[in-house]
Amino acid sequence: MHKSLLHICVLTLGLGQFWTSAAYADPAASSYLIARQADRQNDFEIAAEYYLDALFFDPENPVLARGAIDALMAFADFEMAAEIAEGLLGTDQADTKTYLALIADAAIERDFQRILTMLDSEDVQTNALMDSLVLGWANVGAGNMDAGYSAFDRVVQDDRYKAIGLSHLGFAKAFIGDHEGALDTFSEISVGNFQSARTIVAEAQVLAHLERRTEAARKLRETFGANPDVAELLGRIESGAQVEFDLITSAEDGMAEMFFSFADALNTEVPSLLNLYYAQMAAAIRVNDSQAILLVADIFEQFGRTSLARDAYLNVQASDPAFFSAAMGVAETLRTEGMVEEAAAHLEGVIADIGNGPYVLVTLGDINRQLKRYDEAVDAYTERLESGIKNGYQDWYVYYVRGISYERLGEWDRAEADFRKSLELQPAHPQVLNYLGYSLMERRENLDEALDMIEEAVSLRPDSGYIVDSLGWVYYRLGRFEDAVVPMELAVELLATDPIVNDHLGDVYWKVGRDYEARFQWQRALSFDPEPQEADRIRRKLDVGLDVVLQDEQTNE
Secondary structure: OOOOHHHHHHHHHHHHHHOOHHHHHOHHHHHHHHHHHHHHOOOHHHHHHHHHHHHHHOOOOHHHHHHHHHHHHHOOOHHHHHHHHHOOOOOOOOOHHHHHHHHHHHHHOOOHHHHHHHHHOOOOOOOHHHHHHHHHHHHHHOOOHHHHHHHHHHHHOOHHHHHHHHHHHHHHHHHOOOHHHHHHHHHHHOOOOOOOHHHHHHHHHHHHHOOOHHHHHHHHHHHHOOOHHHHHHHHHHHHOOOOOOOOOOOHHHHHHHHHHHHHHHHOOOOOOHHHHHHHHHHHHHOOOOHHHHHHHHHHHHHOOOHHHHHHHHOOOOOOOOOHHHHHHHHHHHHHHOOOHHHHHHHHHHHHHHHOOOHHHHHHHHHHHHHOOOHHHHHHHHHHHHHHOOOOOOOHHHHHHHHHHHHHHOOOHHHHHHHHHHHHHHOOOOHHHHHHHHHHHHHOOOOHHHHHHHHHHHHHHOOOOHHHHHHHHHHHHHOOOHHHHHHHHHHHHHHOOOOHHHHHHHHHHHHHOOOHHHHHHHHHHHHHOOOOHHHHHHHHHHHHHOHHHHHHHHHHHO
16 A cells, blocks of 8 residues: 555545535535435545545544445545555444455455455454455465365355355366366366356366367357357367466456456346445456456446446457457447447447457447438348347347338338348247337238237237337227227326327327317427427427318328
């Protein structure tokens, strides 16, 4: 650790310009309140800065210390987090995150003796599983192999964590060159135990190193299919090139692997700060660990911090097999932030660098479709279909989105052919049924078939406002206005601020004689910013009524 806490806090005092004049009476409280608000918004950088400000004025406050540790760990400033954590050791305010910050900092510095000293102390504890795994890798790093094996074996003896213990014991054996022993350990996992993806990669590397390449390739293909993340390893195995065990090349790699496995196991659609800490620890301890970086980015996206996710994705090196996944992540964060043009430009750069992979082509097609560049979308989807590679996107989806693009270009025959091909490959898919049924209904073609398709789509997705709207609208087109009321009302409940759905309900109300309610719905539709042409049509209906508008349109046709 190179910077004092006082020095860091002084550097952050410039943020005081944001305090109100009343806050000068208690600047620590003011900074704390700003930090807490930043916490609520997952603004980890601002939270850390203001917790540090507050600590400058109240350095003995454990609440401020723990808040600062949390925020600093979220964006991987483990050096500063550890310096603050040291002040909590030996007090009743030390908690799991205190321990994690200290372990991370020591592992980054490869100070395994410091870790062992901490584990001998009773100041901070986490849980038996983590303590044993940390103890194992710290002993391996300190050169105490027997003690390390013993720590891993304690995990193996617990039936709940047997597979985890065997994985790390196998990693340690392979790391020191005991490939036969590692293989025996890994093979024990496959009997009645869950084997993680990373353990399978490790076992494949060991098998290939022992010249059991056919087994290694089969294991990778059975587990990962055509996943590009293992394509480079698979290529080396099948080409006869030399394969070394490089998943774990140091004790700190082993410790990083442990934290990655915790983060990966906890990763769900509900974001967790603890999960983020584990992932950041893995990425910081083992620099350039692309899988840990991707996991950090994914968690940031779950927290709604797409700019931080993009920064993480950009840390994956172009030479890394995971570069492709990271590039797709960058494109998705740009799309999420509304920077669709930038996302398209990014993907075009990816194509120039690494070629037209199937993921890239479909994503580029989707982005061009979002930008209403339907010709370019069709080109991308067509290239993907003609490649014959199904990696990542099934053909039914590509035919479906190409059909949408053709429909928007006015090439209905091609569009209909693609929709029907999509349904042939994925029968009864509600999105495809709805889109084709709605399109047929708008074209006044095969209305009975269109109704059957949309009714089936509604039965499959009764909570989809767009599909329920389609059902109401096909009833309207068939002149079954009374039948249209209930589904259209439900569609508005499901999509309360959609201008088209509200406009449709207005039309239905008008046709059943509920003129006042129709005008109310049209007014609502206008308030939700419809497209200019649709807005003009709605205003015309408000002026003269739906019947006159329809008559004028029929005359103009």
